[in-house]
Amino acid sequence: MISQFFVLSQRGDNIVFRDYRGEVQKGSAEIFFRKVKFWKEDGQEEAPPVFNVDGVNYFHVKVVGLLFVATTRVNVSPSLVLELLQRIAHVIKDYLGILNEDSLRKNFVLVYELLDEVIDFGYVQITSTEMLKSYVFNEPIVIDAARLQSLGPASIFMQGGKRMPGTAVTKSVVATEPGGRMREEIFVDIIEKISITFSSSGYILTSEIDGTIQMKSYLSGNPEIRVALNDDLGIGKDGRPTYDYRSSSGSGAVILDDCNFHESVRLDSFDSEKTLSLVPPDGEFTVMNYRMTQEFKPPFRINTLIEEAGALKAEVIIKVRAEFSSSITANTIMVLMPLPKYTSRASFELEPGAVGQTMDFKEANKRLEWGLKKIVGGSEHTLRAKLTFSQESHGNITKESGPVSMTFTIPMYNASRLQVKYLQIAKKSGTYNPYRWVRYVTQANSYVARI
């Protein structure tokens, strides 16, 4: 049970504010914002998602720079409130097409309409985009998508230029298309986030893939859908016959540690045929979350070499090798490396012919930042950085720099080899053949190489 719900902009302005129970004082939004902004004097630690000030519990989630906040005086389930806040953000996004400060401000009356039905007197009522449709009467005012960053991991599909129908992620579930009726289509996105830690010798210390299958349906009449996954998919430790060393080399069964499902998913034929069946609700939702710690081939190898060159100088060489097929291209790559505190200057040298790369030495946090627009599979890139120190390093450079971390996005690639083999839509008629988009993408969550 919550008492208030509000959305604050980055500057702390109320964009919407709904008080459901009148139990928490009016100034709560300001109290909250001040607390979040000045959590620790040194500014080093950020405020946790849940905290208590004078008996009032404040919950918040950050979505596209906005703060979605709930307050209550009751000892509720934190998980419930945080899930709810995230869900509210999702529902709003489903309606507005794009969620950001501008679209919220333009559509706040519609948002109030939604909030009225989502929560009554602090208790959650309806959070399904579809069921809410019958209670919402305002038409969304759709804002120009081109300039704006949208919500959720699916937004990465827009970076690929013309390859992907990027409109899906910014289309409202209720707004009618300019051309009249909506296009019949369905999007299934397999999004994987990889976490890897390499030891200084290049050995994999820990690795994990956290994946989700997301769906966004614009099919009329809610037909049933069957999603078939790999035949050799196994789940849980029992699903793993013995330790399968072949799996690391790219063959063998896909074994997930665990997974969970959206409540609309029926698992009747999951064990036998690895098929999920569901009637997708409107809007974007997560069909399945999964987690895998089985070994897999990391998409990138990072090599770092530090050579001392006198007492006040050193050279850092970072090599990044893309170990995936040359038909695939990774984009928006960023390589970060903390340098010793006493580094005063860095000059860079790239391999000849390098394009679309940026190098920077961030004075404030003594960090080297190397950005690459894209990396084609199979290629290797090198950066040489000459460092100048303001004091003698005493041979401690390695101890005081690193680890090297990396962020990237690789479209049409997934490290786990989990696949959607087919997407079957229950047919209404012979001519019914909606567009189906199955898209894969892999991102770095925590991709770290120690030195």
Add this chain to the structure above:
Amino acid sequence: MAPPAQSQRSPSPSQPSGKGEVSDLKSQLRQLAGSRAPGIDDSKRELFKKVISYMTVGIDVSSLFGEMVMCSATSDIVLKKMCYLYVGNYAKVNPDLALLTINFLQRDCKDEDPMIRGLALRSLCSLRVANLVEYLVGPLGSGLKDNNNYVRTVAVMGVLKLYHISASTCVDADFPAMLKHSMLNDSDAQVVANCLSALQEIWSSEASSSEEASREREALLSKPVVYYFLNRIKEFSEWAQCLVLELVGKYVPSETSEIFDIMNLLEDRLQHANGAVVLATIKVFLQLTLSMTDVHQQVYERIKAPLLTLVSSGSPEQSYAVLSHLHLLVMRAPFIFSSDYKHFYCQYNEPSYVKKLKLEMLTAVANESNTYEIVTELCEYAANVDIPIARESIRAVGKIALQQYDVNAIVDRLLQFLEMEKDYVTAEALVLVKDLLRKYPQWSQDCIAVVGNISSKNIQEPKAKAALIWMLGEYSQDMHDAPYILESLIENWEDEHSAEVRLHLLTAVMKCFFKRPPETQKALGAALAAGLADFHQDVHDRALFYYRLLQYNVSVAQRVVDPPKQAVSVFADTQSSEIKDRIFDEFNSLSVVYQKPSYMFTDKEHRGPFEFSDELGHLSIGAESTGHASQSSLAIDDLLGLGLPVAPAPAPSPPLLKLNSKAVLDPGTFQQKWRQLPISLSQEYSVSPRGVAALTAPQALLRHMQGHSIHCIASGGQSPNYKFFFFAQKAEESSTFLVECIINTSSAKAQIKIKADDQSASEAFSTLFQSALSEFGLP
């Protein structure tokens, strides 16, 4: 309701400042009010939007109330909704004008469109104006019976709103009984769920004054009700499922087979993508199996994978809520998670609140087989750019060292920290080496060699400095320079700002003196002189104490200040196990995130629907040391001269019932029994003025009752209201009596509720209890 007028807030430049715009709006609304022109609704919409947006940013637009109501005569539903929103917001501050809205809202409550009926009813109940409640009863009554489920869900919440405006109106109209009927019969799951929420709130708050409500509240946990909900659980929305699971978690099955039935039924809830559903299910599993050790452990194994999946999916905030719960479980049963330690490694981009939890989990799960890897990982963090986390990591290494038998490798690592030449690393490591030496004195040779090389000038943090000084004193015979380092520190006495460091300095120089008198004598003199002149009371007192001790007898002084030490085997835990159990009982609540039981952060009236368990928690657990309190109470008695000449209440004749003086009962069982058993006796006694006086130290009562074989399990409260929970057991059989005793010291009355396994004996027990209580405070 949006915030009316946050007038103290200065609007940002982009926002309108108020006054002028509001009067503008007023005249525009007036113009539109009577108009019937085509397209008028669109212009109204624009105007209404402006009003609502002013309201949101905190400009007071309550002065438009009349105009808004006038404009509300419309069939446009978007307009209606905006108007309802506005009215709900300002009715409370404009109770007179609110009356204007009653008419059109009541009319809308009878509209043929169920949507309009529902919306109007919701707005009507949201006015929060006490003198309008009479208008609510009729529409709510018909709303509850409406044939449309939307209207019914709204009506149920409306009843709860009415209850909060005027509890008596709500109860007098017999709404709770109607809700109960709907809860058990309505075909719509959301109506049923809302009934449950509403009834939990209503009956919990009524329970304190009405026996019937208290019985009804207990009845929600009865087998038929709980099973009714369980059987329908899949019809409910995920949020309502959480509500049902919360209820089931409080149910106490009478047979073991029930436990397995419930768990089998709920098994697939663990695969839900909504973390709140999974955590609520886990709570049910954990609570049900508390008394079955083996199954309980299997539950831990079963829930591991779903928890880990939730931690790594979803937003960082959602994952934090789940991680907090995982943290609690890991701390309770580290051995079950010892092979999962890699999941608790920190990622460089995680926020520090996540890293802190993970470090604690890593510390907890470290055992013989994984320590080496965990410590290696922690050492990586010690060099981290994130300094607070680097510090925590070093502390974690230290804690692991203190809990392991084989500390060999760890000591080496710690000593390496000392050589890293980062001041905060050195500081943390010094404190750890000190603790380590207190537990493993055999390592002193290795450690001293390294510590001896650290220049005290480089150590600034008081804790680290104190640790270094302690080692200098303790091992002065092995550290060649010890007397001279101490001497130089004493020379800078004036510059030493931390009293803790100065206290340590006094003690260290004393110890050093006993071992190497000729070298230290001068330093000791200087230290004592400086200490005696110190403005800090503790430092001054300690110096004086040492001085007199030395004057009296040096060898006695040595025995007092530097006795042979015993290695510390276990360092005191910061949190008592009672507190930890309470937090565990409150699984899936904020208590877990805050790591404290709810009574520490919620005020009384906002405890959850079943506040009994919270009440018990509010009270401090009885078995604490009582020495202090009783002494001070005696002193107060003396001071006030409370030797009142009042005859004690006539003691009833000695009872026949014999109680077991060594009875034991754990708080969990107590709670369970308290929930299950009916009240067999409820009485009020008067308390003698002496007893009242003696209650200045409630702990005294606990000891007194214990003398009569009546044991306290929890107590609390503040003058004038004290509350105690007692239990007693029959001497021959294990038949238990439970007592809730509320003593009001200003009315000198004690209210007693007795619950008993053997109800026939409660009368006898009550007599015994009363006689014991009447003797309280007698010399």
